[in-house]
Amino acid sequence: MSEAHHEHESAIKSPKQLIVAIAAGFIVPIIIIVLLVQFVTTHKKVGAGSHAQSAEAIAARIHPVSDDGFTFKDASGPRPLLAGEAIYNSTCTACHATGAAGSPKFGDAGAWSPRIAQGYDKLLDHALHGIRAMPAKGGNPDLDDVEVARALVYMANKGGASFKEPEVKAAAPAADGAAAK
Helix, strand or coil: CCCHHHHHHHHHHHHHHHHHHHHHHHHHHHHHHHHHHHHHHHHCCCCCCCCCCCHHHHHHHHHHHHCCCCCCCCCCCCCCCHHHHHHHHHHHHHHHCCHHHHHCCCCHHHHHHHHHHHCHHHHHHHHHEECCCCCHHHHHCCCHHHHHHHHHHHHHHHCCCCCCCCCCCHHHHHHHHHHHC
């Protein structure tokens, strides 16, 4: 026979080798799977004397994450009104700290005196409804009218005015009015 006939020989030359190869083909993957399952399922067991299974340890592990550092607020409850300085720092300082777009700079008595001469009511109207480049409520529509008035008084008083802090009018509870009828 020629050499071409020997090119197609396999590594398995006897029936015994065939049986061993088939058995190894099934047994080796099964052993690997069993070892992987054992590796994945074994974990450090809690031994006697450990506190890992105490009620306190379990409660610490399963407590809601939202309980850490959050303060829940009643969305339907009344919103606390901020002071004039807080409103100035959060909303008004963007323009009034630098005098942007012709706004009177904070604490500049010369810039505030012509405006103060117009009177508190006129200044409050401008602050609430806007004037020239200034948008209504300083561009923050979430502000309450009292908060805008407080910010106006804070800025104007630092510019030389002597306006009085606006009072918050208490809303009459609807339940009391209904009960009186």
